[in-house]
Amino acid sequence: xxxxxxxxxxxxxxxxxxxxxDAANAMxxxxxxxxxxxxxxxxxxxxxxxxxMIDSSGLGAIVxxxxxxxxxxxxxxxxxxxxxxxxxxxxxxxxVMTIHDSVEDGLGGIARAS
Amino acid sequence: MHPDTTSxxxxxxxxxxxxxxxxxxxxxxxxxxxNMAVRSGISTIxxxxxxxxxxxxxxxxxxxxxxxxFNNIVEHAYPERDDGMIDVTVELKDPGxxxxxxxxxxxxxxxxxxxxxxxxxxxxxxxxxxxxxxxxLLRTCARKLRYARNGDTxxxxxxxxxxxx
Numbered sequence: 001x002x003x004x005x006x007x008x009x010x011x012x013x014x015x016x017x018x019x020x021x022d023a024a025n026a027m028x029x030x031x032x033x034x035x036x037x038x039x040x041x042x043x044x045x046x047x048x049x050x051x052x053m054i055d056s057s058g059l060g061a062i063v064x065x066x067x068x069x070x071x072x073x074x075x076x077x078x079x080x081x082x083x084x085x086x087x088x089x090x091x092x093x094x095x096v097m098t099i100h101d102s103v104e105d106g107l108g109g110i111a112r113a114s
Numbered sequence: 115m116h117p118d119t120t121s122x123x124x125x126x127x128x129x130x131x132x133x134x135x136x137x138x139x140x141x142x143x144x145x146x147x148x149n150m151a152v153r154s155g156i157s158t159i160x161x162x163x164x165x166x167x168x169x170x171x172x173x174x175x176x177x178x179x180x181x182x183x184f185n186n187i188v189e190h191a192y193p194e195r196d197d198g199m200i201d202v203t204v205e206l207k208d209p210g211x212x213x214x215x216x217x218x219x220x221x222x223x224x225x226x227x228x229x230x231x232x233x234x235x236x237x238x239x240x241x242x243x244x245x246x247x248x249x250x251l252l253r254t255c256a257r258k259l260r261y262a263r264n265g266d267t268x269x270x271x272x273x274x275x276x277x278x279x
Contacts, residue, residue: 023185024149055181056248063244083174090254091247092232
């Protein structure tokens with residue numbers, strides 16, 4: 001599981017450089033994300049544009065990371081594939097989390113719940 | 115299995131193709147119950163089904179269903195083991211595919227598939243449950259989902275619709 005993180009203005013952009021967040025690597029994703037977010041106080045924008053598929057393990061890992069960040073910081077997503085959007089929509093996660101079309105949108109505009 | 119079968123091994127996966135009694139194409143796969151072999155298994159099954167040129171959304175939902183079924187088996191049927199096997203039969207029918215998935219691992223607790231749930235839009239993101247989404251995804255993406263325990267075997271069957279485009 002490869003994650004790149006870069007500060008951009010007030011946000012920390014974390015790019016997932018893996019095509020899947022699934023049972024095979026969700027635990028590594030979660031551990032690495034926790035390490036990154038606990039090392040910062042910024043809001044996080046997760047760049048998912050390289051991710052083709054996420055399963056319930058991956059979804060659970062994202063929720064764990066959100067809990068670790070607490071209520072004062074936000075974790076938003078950008079660049080979801082059709083398939084990943086389907087997973088978020090079927091589980092109603094898209095009504096809970098803020099999802100941007102692109103990292104640019106996530107950094108530029110005012111955050112809007114989708 | 116009909117005598118008219120061909121078989122080959124793709125990576126760790128033992129695959130046999132043949133024809134079922136009703137004339138529909140039937141593929142059987144035997145895959146190790148490990149996360150990496152499951153990835154290969156999903157890819158192989160999608161490859162078979164994709165040849166029928168179906169709607170992308172249907173293939174995506176099949177992938178979602180398969181990931182959840184296989185993850186459950188790896189994690190709950192064969193906990194702390196990496197030598198379990200998953201026996202998959204895919205029958206390609208019109209207008210869809212029928213799946214029969216067998217494993218010889220632990221039975222489902224209370225003898226049935228748990229329900230699962232969605233996220234709760236009335237709660238904050240950091241207050242959401244961490245688990246339970248997989249079963250909801252499976253129930254939403256698979257049709258006629260049935261679980262049975264037969265002797266020492268778990269048997270899960272379901273169908274998906276595959277509409278030619």
